[in-house]
Amino acid sequence: MIDTQFLNEKATKFKSALKKVKQIMDRGSKEFVETPMYPDRVQYYMIIAYDELDQIMCHLLKEILNIKKKENCIEDIASQDIFSGKVSRALIDFYNFRQNIFKTKFNYSPEQMFFAVKNILDNLYDQFIPELASLVKELKSKEPQLKIPVNLKKVNEQAKAVKSAVKKIQTFLNYSYDEFQKNPLFIDRTRYFLVVAIDSSLWICRHILRKLKLPTKDCFKTLSEKGIISLETGEKMSLFASKRDEFANPQIDIDTEELYKIIKDDLEYFLKFLKEISKAIFKDVKK
Template sequence: MVDIEFLNEKATKLKKSLSKVKQIIDLGYQQFLKTPMYPDRAQYYALFAYDELDKIACHLLKEIANSKKKEDCVLDLANEGVFSEKLNRTFIDFYNFRKTLFENAFKYPPEKMYPLLKNFVDTLDSLFIKELALLVKELKSKEKKAKYPVNVKKLNEKATVLKSMERKLKTFAKYSLEEFKNSPYFIDRTRYYLVSLSDAANWICRHLSRSMKLKPSKECFKNLMENGVLYPDVAIFFQELSNLRDTLADPKKDVLPELLYKIITEKLSLIDKFIKDIAKAIY
């Protein structure tokens, strides 16, 4: 999903950094060459601008090419060809400029730096925001429309928490029951992760229930099951986990290690099923 708030934030920071470069460039070529601190400051702000551009590029690639990259995305974005030829060329030049800076310990001939930076500023300032807005509009038009007025961004965040807790809990599932029972750390962490798992799942359940305008119920997961959203095995597990949540969170209350071990060795596959059931209901 295209995160417009994120893109706006990064685009604003990009423009701010470019404006700093422009202030120096506007002093003129001769002044740029004669004043040693100007090239240093200009490349400093240019690198800040590049970092913001790279974050934007990674986010766009996630939507365009299902990329999972978190950095070094500018060149890939240029190769996708979703922007104008002039802008793509600028992306490539900007990438090469940054690469050369790092390879040469941030030493770059000022007489070569000036025209490059001027081109970066002029092209990005005049074209990037305009073309980005058009691209985002196109991407948004292709997104699946939710059946209910849900907060998709927040749902995705909670789903990420579920997957994170699943990965962490699987770490303890690799050990035998005896090893698990004899490790206070394993038991403590398992309880903590299960609480986090329950909280994220409960948020999703309540949010979707409200969006679907279902009658409020203390047994949210069973309510979703009765309304055709969750399969019985998924609903029963998450409802039982929800009922156990406060006990898990209270260090003064005992929970059988065997029960915890059973959950992490037999029930974690239900997390994926839960996420898929929710997604299917929404779209």
């Protein structure tokens, strides 16, 4: 899902850095070349702008092409014809500019820098943000519509944490109860991952209730009363939540037989909770 808040923040920082560059470049090539501080400042702000731009492109790369990268995404996006030819060429120029800065160990001549930066600036400053906004609008229109206006990115992050914790706990079910109860590490890790699953489930639960402007006390019970999750799931999740502090406190001795029975019989309710929440969040799509 496109994270518009993230993109807005990055685009704002990108435009702010380029604006500082433009203020210097607008003084003309003669003053730029003859004022030693100008090339240094321009180089500094261009690197800042590049880093913000690269984060934008990595997000787009993930959402459009399902390619997950944390950096060096500008060249990839530029080669996909996602933006206009003018902007795509400027992106390549920006990529090459940054590469050359590091290759030359920050020894670009002022004349070379002025020409290179002006070319990038002329093609990106006024055109990139409108094209980005248009692209984001198009991508958002293709996303699933939500019945509940949640922050889907953060909900997904918490859901992944729940699934990961459940998967780790399930590994302990490969052992018999006798083996489980004799191993303090199994018990300790089970308690820890249960707390992770409970906390992330509670975050999702409270987030949904806040979006619906409902009280968050007895969170899972409220969700079940509102028909967002089933009564059975609500009862099981409420039971997990009531035991959260007990699981989290290492000074409290746990009945290992009860703990093993809980993860054997009821662990699946974390996944049922996520499935029911997902169904409640997304609008039905007519075929």
